[in-house]
Amino acid sequence: MGIVNSFLSPGQFLFVFLSMIRVALMGTGNVAQHLFEAFLNHSQIEVVQVVGRNKKALEYFGKSTKTDSNAKFSEKADIYLIAVSDDAFPLMAYSIIGLNGLVVHTSGSSSLEVLPKTVRRGVFYPLQTFTANRTVDFTKIPICIEAENSSDINLLNTLASLLSNHVISVNSEQRSKLHLAAVFINNFTNHLYFIGQQISENAQIPFDTLFPLIQETANKLETLAPFDAQTGPARRGDAKTLKKQLRQLEKSDFKEIYTLLTRSIAKTYGQKL
Numbered sequence: 001m002g003i004v005n006s007f008l009s010p011g012q013f014l015f016v017f018l019s020m021i022r023v024a025l026m027g028t029g030n031v032a033q034h035l036f037e038a039f040l041n042h043s044q045i046e047v048v049q050v051v052g053r054n055k056k057a058l059e060y061f062g063k064s065t066k067t068d069s070n071a072k073f074s075e076k077a078d079i080y081l082i083a084v085s086d087d088a089f090p091l092m093a094y095s096i097i098g099l100n101g102l103v104v105h106t107s108g109s110s111s112l113e114v115l116p117k118t119v120r121r122g123v124f125y126p127l128q129t130f131t132a133n134r135t136v137d138f139t140k141i142p143i144c145i146e147a148e149n150s151s152d153i154n155l156l157n158t159l160a161s162l163l164s165n166h167v168i169s170v171n172s173e174q175r176s177k178l179h180l181a182a183v184f185i186n187n188f189t190n191h192l193y194f195i196g197q198q199i200s201e202n203a204q205i206p207f208d209t210l211f212p213l214i215q216e217t218a219n220k221l222e223t224l225a226p227f228d229a230q231t232g233p234a235r236r237g238d239a240k241t242l243k244k245q246l247r248q249l250e251k252s253d254f255k256e257i258y259t260l261l262t263r264s265i266a267k268t269y270g271q272k273l
């Protein structure tokens with residue numbers, strides 16, 4: 001994984017300061033909307049078109065740029081960003097095959113190869129969780145870029161560096177591992193919050209009572225490795241508490257998750273339960 005330096009070469013410097021980067025977007029979902037907002041706020045990026053299949057969703061983009069509801073690009077762009085669901089890539093090939101610019105997707109787990117061979121291909125993966133109506137600070141979001149030649153890497157680096165202070169060059173294999181790590185760190189953790197919310201609210205205790213704990217759990221990673229930060233009955237090998245808590249859980253899925261995570265923690269710290 002290479003950090004693409006945040007200092008621009010003279011060529012890139014000239015490109016950034018003399019040219020506008022023309023971007024066209026496919027997709028109208030969470031990532032498309034967040035990228036669109038970030039691009040609009042940047043004077044050196046012009047969003048020339050947004051295409052998709054959802055007419056209602058396109059109305060939002062249509063206030064500021066051209067749109068097409070047949071998912072067909074008609075405007076010339078330097079970079080075409082494909083921000084659709086991973087499973088839809090093969091279906092979108094018909095809209096991509098003849099494009100002249102650099103075509104990139106925004107997926108963490110999909111290889112660059114999912115894009116048609118007939119175009120210049122790349123990846124522009126912002127490593128963050130994007131949700132409707134949640135503003136994010138793009139300057140802090142790592143943007144993982146990949147392309148098949150150095151001039152396209154430079155172009156993606158230029159675009160990414162206009163948004164973020166943290167641009168990294170990763171290959172498809174590294175990116176899919178990064179995405180796997182992100183699924184554990186974000187998606188699974190959030191599901192555990194959901195379970196915690198159900199348990200606390202069933203006991204008539206507001207979920208926000210647990211907010212300081214959630215915050216400190218994340219904050220302490222600034223100074224401690226996750227291995228050192230672990231606390232709780234499974235790490236201590238506190239068998240009585242573990243049995244009691246397992247009995248307190250009513251749903252069989254939650255019991256299974258509790259048992260599996262307990263086993264993994266105990267094994268990590270050499271506890272025999």
Ligand SMILES: NC(=O)c1ccc[n+]([C@@H]2O[C@H](COP(=O)([O-])OP(=O)(O)OC[C@H]3O[C@@H](n4cnc5c(N)ncnc54)[C@H](OP(=O)(O)O)[C@@H]3O)[C@@H](O)[C@H]2O)c1
Pocket residue numbers: 027028029030031032052053054057071082083084085086088091106107108109125126127128129130131
């Ligand atoms: N959300 C995140 O946190 C996040 C972070 C980084 C990267 N990504 C990646 O970014 C990409 C987009 O994710 P997202 O979160 O923006 O997804 P999303 O909010 O679910 O939006 C998906 C978009 O794809 C379109 N789409 C789905 N199936 C389609 C099909 N068969 N034909 C045409 N269009 C189709 C949807 O159109 P309709 O509205 O008509 O269904 C919608 O515009 C994915 O590759 C994802 O892995 C997501």
